[in-house]
Amino acid sequence: MNKLRQIRKSKGLTLKQVAEDTGIAKNILHQYETEKREPKKETWIKLADYYCVPVSYLMGLPSGLVEYIDRLGNMTFEELHEAIIQWAEDRKIISPKNVSKQFMKVTEELGELAEGINKNDEDKTKDSLGDIMVTLIILAQDLNFDLLDCLNSAYRVIQNRKGKTINGVFVKESDLHE
Template sequence: MNDLIKGVQKWSTERKLSNGDSSKQLNKLMEELGELAEGYNKNNNDKIIDSMGDMTVVMIILCQQLGIDFEGCLQEAYDTIHHRKGKTVNGVFIKESDLNETN
């Protein structure tokens, strides 16, 4: 994965995106999220795959623009969730602390 991240970063640097306007990259992420929703709602697996990939590229570039390590973000999220306890309700995971708040 690290080689892919570096490839995207190199690509964005070559196109002068790495120091670009991060608000434009955030807007691009929202656009891609809309395309993902469209693909999902239409059960279009090719569109889902394309949108997921595009969103990942946009997030890597956004991290690059903000000086944040993309892989570090993923690692931090995983470190937070991997021991998390809770239960799945109607297809959504509810963490234990949120379950306790509703009681």
């Protein structure tokens, strides 16, 4: 039996309930369960999140294959970027009306990063850096920007910049007062 159908039945849910909860049409869910149609990556993530199981479980991947894939590395930055946007859209977080609230989340995470660095707490620092990236991706979406485009633009500006590192801080050439 297909894992999607198996988990739905084990939770006592109907196709109609899952469709209403996830926003995926009932007939599409039926096609996924009968393997007449393959879900997109974002849909696998949405359904795994909905059922609170790993995507690999839903896809029916053998554990050996999952471990092999895990050893190869995690998702690319672009895949993570897309997954975070999908996650935020699924929770109705992304909205131009949320710009100021999302900006406050960014600054809140910056404060946690400062605390992690000041307390030399490696786990908190790492977690805060990740959280900052998530909040920035969502903020960029709220502003109708693609954070990857913003990053590319910033790199194009700095890639040939000349200057000097003073006390661990890079100072661009035009700001040097020598």
